[in-house]
Amino acid sequence: MTGMADEYPLYALSEEHREIRKVVRELAEEKIAPFATEVDEEARYPQEAADALLAADFHAPHVPEQYGGAGADALATVIVIEEIARVCVSSSLIPAVNKLGSLPVQIAGSEELKATYLTKLAKGEGGFSYCLSEPEAGSDAGGMSTRAVRDGDHWVLNGVKRWITNAGESEYYTVIAVSDPELRTRGMSAFVVEKSDAGVSFGAKEKKLGIKGSPTREVYFDNVRIPADRMIGAEGTGFETAMRTLDHTRVTIAAQAVGVAQGALDYALSYALERKQFGKPIADFQGLQFMLADMGMKVEAARQMTYAAAGRSERGDSDLTFFGAAAKCFASDVAMEVTTNAVQVLGGYGYTRDYPVERMMRDAKITQIYEGTNQVQRIVMARQLLAGIQSEL
DSSP states (O other), X not given: OOSOTTTSOTTSOOXXXXXXXXXXXXXXXXXXXXXXXXXXXXXXXXHHHHHHHHHTTOSSTTSOGGGTSOOOOHHHHHHHHHHHHTTOHHHHHHHHHHHHHHHHHHHHSOHHHHHHHHHHHHHTSOOEEEEOOBTTBSSOGGGOOOEEEEETTEEEEEEEEEEEETTTTOSEEEEEEESOGGGGGGGEEEEEEETTSTTEEEOOOOOOSSOTTSOEEEEEEEEEEEEGGGEEXXXXXXXXXXXXXXXXXXXXXXXXXXXXXXXXXXXXXXXXHHOEETTEEXXXXXXXXXXXXXXXXXXXXXXXXHHHHXXXXXXXXXXXXXXXXXXXXXHHHHHHHHHHHHHHHHGGGGGSTTSTHHHHHHHHHGGGXXXXXXXXXXXXXXXXXXXXXXXXX
């Protein structure tokens, strides 16, 4: 599945991409959707989804073939995440977070680091999480305080990371820490830490509004001593690697948003055709038709923007930063609007847990927040636009 970004015609999926969608949709509907409500109600890890995705090699489709992975390009990975999110956003975080956590290794790690950890990920020996945010350093990632101190052939890490997705479930963690406090962002470095390393521990699961099946915990580093060769890239490049990673992975959040919005729209359409009031299906009422039309229009606009961003991610285009932020921001705003309107279409029924749209609405909210709030995305976009104008002057 490699190298497809330049091969399919503009605004059309290749046959291989369409086949991937078909296969993932069938898997999602048969092996993930039946457990989605239970996973949400019990706030438990979607083990059935994890097992099914691993068996089908969709748990980390982005891993290159040379390390035993499927070698999916950015668009194929987006389609995988989108189709899973259509039925269960919590489950879609398995491939999404595996990409987020391991991409720093893929784009900046040594060949030895890639061969070790990308191979383990591809084999299903453990998931990969991403440790950037801290209690006092969320949107201001440059304000982090987790320290890494060199000690001979090792680094010793101390600190706390917060809001870490799939923490405790993942075996491997990309950790950004301050290796030289005098240099602020230029004094940050990235490391691979293993769950089994002495001094690594986890906080209690956060009690969340949505994505309840994906555990979110604090991760504690108490004199965690790791070999120096587990540094990702050169010393002092951790912040740059973290930001480069987000340029690519914000596209996967856009994919989640498109998926959950599509799932809510699909359910609302079916319900509108079946539900009768005043002697006819509510789909016959023009006011509702306008609402459904707007929902469909915005979902498709979000999808096209997301796919356009995926193409730029695959090619590493210079405008990826803008497109990644734009796709994530637009698609997540659409997801929140569409899922909320789906609840409205179902009326009182939509407000109950007997129907999936209220879960979808709760799950959609996080896409406006994680990997940078949509306010931060707008700052990122504005800076890119202004920089482009200034370069032309």
